[in-house]
Amino acid sequence: MASIEKRGSSYRARISIYSHGKAGYISKTFKTKREAKIWATTLELQKAQGKNIATQNTLFKDFYYLYVYTIKVKDVRVATFDNYVKAGKVIEKLFPKSKLGQLDDTQMQAVLDKYGETHSKKTVTELLKKIRTALRYAYTKGYIYHDFASLLKAHGKELPKRNRALSISNLTKLKHYLLNHTDKEFNVMLLLEISTGIRRGEMLGIKPEDVHFDGEYYCVEIKRSISPTNSDTALKTKHSRRSITIPKNIYDLLKQLSPKENGYLFDNFNYHHSEMLKKLLKNIGIPPTTFHGLRDTHASFLFSNNLPLSYVSRRLGHDSIITTEKYYLELMPEKKHSQDANALNLLDDL
Structure with missing residues (x-):
C-alpha cells in the first residue's frame, strides 16, 4: 500500500x-x-493492471478521489464537481478501510442501509449516484471484475416534502398579494418565479438586457446561473439556456428595476430567500413551501390547464422530457385520477 x-x-x-x-x-x-x-x-x-485486482490494497476512498479529480473534474460544471468532492467526505467515513478489489454489492449495500437509517432517501440517492459512477469507471478500466453498481439500492427515511406545490387558490392569493406590494424587490422576484418556474440561480443570473420584447412576446432570456458556493455561472443543463415568455405587467416591473453594481437585476439577499419566503407566506396565511416549490407550482398550474408535456419541459429547462413526466405524476395526482376515470369510461364504451 x-x-x-x-x-x-x-x-x-x-x-x-x-x-x-x-x-x-x-x-x-x-x-x-x-x-x-x-x-x-x-x-x-x-x-x-492485468493482475488479480482482489489482491490489491487500493482503498475505495482513494480511488474515488482519483476518479473525481482526474476524470469527473473535466466533465461537469464547478457546482456539480463540488458536490462530488462533498460526497467524498461521506465516503471516507462510510468506507474508511474498504479496498477497491474486495468490494461487492452485499458489503456496500449494508453500509448504505446503515447510513440510510439516519438520512433521507434523497440524500442516500444522491450519494449513491456518485458511488455508481466511480464503480462503473473502475469496471470499465478493469480495476474490478464485476459491474455491481446497478445492484445497489437507495434506502432512507421518507421525510415530509418541503417543495410542495401550492394549490390554485393559494397561488391566486399569493399572486394578488404580490401585485399589491410590488414596491419590494423580493416580491417582484416571486412574481417572476410563479410566472416562469425558473430556478433560483437562473433568476439571480438575469441581467437587464436579458429582459426584452421580441416583436411578438415579452421574454426573459436564461443565459447563466448564480451559485452561493462558487463563481461558476454555467447553467445546469444544455436545455437550461432558453427564452421564456412572461406577462406584460411582469415585463414592466422588471424594466423598472435598477441593476446592481455587479450588473445583475436582482439582489441575492445573502441567499436568505428561503427564510424570506417562509416569513412572507406565514404572514399572508399560505402553507410553507420553498423556491423550488414555487417552480413546482408553476409546472402544476400549466399541467392543470392541459399544456403539452413537451412545452412544459422546454419552459422548465429540463434536460429530458422524462424528468418532466416525473413532475407530472408527482405534482398532479388528481390529474392522473381524472385520466384514469377517462380511460375506464373509454374502455366501457367499447
Whole structure:
C-alpha cells in the first residue's frame, strides 16, 4: 500500500515495487496531500493492471478521489464537481478501510442501509449516484471484475416534502398579494418565479438586457446561473439556456428595476430567500413551501390547464422530457385520477 508522509510544508508519497527479484520503492514529493494521494493511487492501480485486482490494497476512498479529480473534474460544471468532492467526505467515513478489489454489492449495500437509517432517501440517492459512477469507471478500466453498481439500492427515511406545490387558490392569493406590494424587490422576484418556474440561480443570473420584447412576446432570456458556493455561472443543463415568455405587467416591473453594481437585476439577499419566503407566506396565511416549490407550482398550474408535456419541459429547462413526466405524476395526482376515470369510461364504451 502507498504511504503518504508530511515533510515540512510538502507531502511525500511512497510506493513499494518488486523488480528483478528485489523489493524497493519509488517516491515523489507534492505540495498538497491530495496531489500525493492521486499520484500514489494511480501507480497502485497501474501495478494492478492485468493482475488479480482482489489482491490489491487500493482503498475505495482513494480511488474515488482519483476518479473525481482526474476524470469527473473535466466533465461537469464547478457546482456539480463540488458536490462530488462533498460526497467524498461521506465516503471516507462510510468506507474508511474498504479496498477497491474486495468490494461487492452485499458489503456496500449494508453500509448504505446503515447510513440510510439516519438520512433521507434523497440524500442516500444522491450519494449513491456518485458511488455508481466511480464503480462503473473502475469496471470499465478493469480495476474490478464485476459491474455491481446497478445492484445497489437507495434506502432512507421518507421525510415530509418541503417543495410542495401550492394549490390554485393559494397561488391566486399569493399572486394578488404580490401585485399589491410590488414596491419590494423580493416580491417582484416571486412574481417572476410563479410566472416562469425558473430556478433560483437562473433568476439571480438575469441581467437587464436579458429582459426584452421580441416583436411578438415579452421574454426573459436564461443565459447563466448564480451559485452561493462558487463563481461558476454555467447553467445546469444544455436545455437550461432558453427564452421564456412572461406577462406584460411582469415585463414592466422588471424594466423598472435598477441593476446592481455587479450588473445583475436582482439582489441575492445573502441567499436568505428561503427564510424570506417562509416569513412572507406565514404572514399572508399560505402553507410553507420553498423556491423550488414555487417552480413546482408553476409546472402544476400549466399541467392543470392541459399544456403539452413537451412545452412544459422546454419552459422548465429540463434536460429530458422524462424528468418532466416525473413532475407530472408527482405534482398532479388528481390529474392522473381524472385520466384514469377517462380511460375506464373509454374502455366501457367499447
